[in-house]
Amino acid sequence: MQVSVFDTYVTRTDGSIMHFDILVPSTLTSEATIHEYGQTYLATKGQAGQPLAAKECRFCHIEEADEMVQTSIVHQGFHIIEMQGC
Template sequence: MSIKVFDTHVRTKDGRYLHFDVLIENNDPELAKSYARRFLEQQGVQDEDIAQDRCLFCHVEPSNPQVAAAISEQGYFILKLQGCQE
């Protein structure tokens, strides 16, 4: 499976910085943004908490079994990079 990587950066109004990648099968920026919003809600960040955000297509890469399984099951995989809770 070939996956598309959307590099995502979010700065909250209270100064938090979250950096993560949204991995999906299709090159659909709006779908990636909706998955990013879903993840942010799970992190306790609501739309009104966001001061600045960016979710942009970065590159294509082959998936590993864990990522492929998550995408098959839920449509996406989040790769947590900075500031994200477990």
């Protein structure tokens, strides 16, 4: 499965920065849906409502997904890779 990777930075409520990637099927092109997935993830981290739009979430590249990522996408539509401050 080919996935699109969106490099995402969000300012947490305490002012620190969260950096994570949102991975979605490469056929998904709706930015609104991708941002909704990001908001779903932020809610799990106690950061619901923090700004997440094109400025904070940018397409980076397409790659081949491993089995774990594919399973996550099948079950919830997206996968998150936590990078920093998550």
